[in-house]
Amino acid sequence: MTNMISYSTEVQEAIEQKKPLVALESTIISHGMPYPQNVETAREVEQIVRDNGAVPATIALMDGQIKIGLSDEELELLGNSPDVAKVSRRDIGQLLATKKIGATTVAATMICAELAGIRVFATGGIGGVHRGAEATMDISADLEELSNTGVAVVCAGAKSILDIGLTLEYLETKGVPVIGYQTDEMPAFYTRHSGFPLSYGSQTTEELAAILKAQWSLGLKGGAVIANPIPQEHALDKDFIDGIIEQAMAEAKANGINGKDVTPFLLGKVKELTEGKSLVANIELVKHNAKVGAELAASYGAL
Known part of the structure; x- marks a missing residue:
């Protein structure tokens, strides 16, 4: 190896x-x-x-x-x-x-x-259960990996083009902790709000590190989602981005786009329809996740 x-x-x-x-x-x-x-x-x-x-x-x-x-x-x-x-x-x-x-x-x-x-990985957003997955079975491999692999993923929640409710249900079934960092609601990538409350939250990276150490010290398999909302000053309005996504979904369906081509099409369409605002938000949330990820890694290392 x-x-x-x-x-x-x-x-x-x-x-x-x-x-x-x-x-x-x-x-x-x-x-x-x-x-x-x-x-x-x-x-x-x-x-x-x-x-x-x-x-x-x-x-x-x-x-x-x-x-x-x-x-x-x-x-x-x-x-x-x-x-x-x-x-x-x-x-x-x-x-x-x-x-x-x-x-x-x-x-x-x-x-x-x-x-x-x-042990710590910072990214933009995780994949999840796609809208309409009850018919297509389109579920990201990210979710299965979270149930198997012992890495904490600092992210701005699940991409808002997904079915966030079903994504949380899937993670619960697989025993994956979803912990809000300074939030009690699952963030939805471009926006801080999804309407889905989280069972657990933490205000400090020291506490997050202690939770992870306890989980892995017991030999419990799998990782964790650290749901870190996009900073308020860079967040898009929930109603605005929801409307854009609905329009993008309708265009994807009309053009027969499915499978692995759906996500890049939707993200590209969202960027176009938001006149580039979504790309700016994407960059800023990744930077924020990197900051929190570094602080979490330092806190975990101190243990």
Whole structure:
């Protein structure tokens, strides 16, 4: 296994010095934003992690290896290459064997982070149960991974294009803790409000770290969702974004778009219909999650 995992110099030094690490996904770079904004945002997010007491470990698949931490050149390659594969659990073996470039989703990043011994992962939002899943069975692999893999995922909730109620039901069935950070409501990515209350909340990263340590010390399998709302000043109005999503969903249905093509279509359409406001919100919530993720990693490391 060690032949398939390589560490950047910064990450290797952090491991040796027992510094806290925060995993970062790469799909947001290759598939989430246009170039060069994607690479600029990735670098900013990494710096935010450093500024808040931890070391960033952006994860991707390159040259037949799982890269834990990327150089500036590798970030640029990832953000500017036209044929980067989107990698979930099922794709990891194929991408390593063929030595193609792959950007890790939430699920794949969790797997790679656990292999590297990293307990905290900051991202934008998790996948979930899609609207109409009772007919399509379209459920993100992120949810299954959360039930299996011992990594805490700091996110702005589930993307608001999903069925958030069913997503929470699925996570409850799988025994995955969903803990609101300074909120008692599940955030919905672009907006702080979804209308779905959470059973647990925490006001400090120290308490979050204690919860995670207790869970994993008992040998309980799986991760946790740390639901961290987008900052108020960057949040979109709930009614506004809900209307935009309904319009985007109707266009997807009218154009026969389904399966794995739905999410990128909807996110692109939302960006278009919000005149770019959703992209700004996306960038700001990722930065905020990186800050909280770094603070959580530091708090967990202190235990």
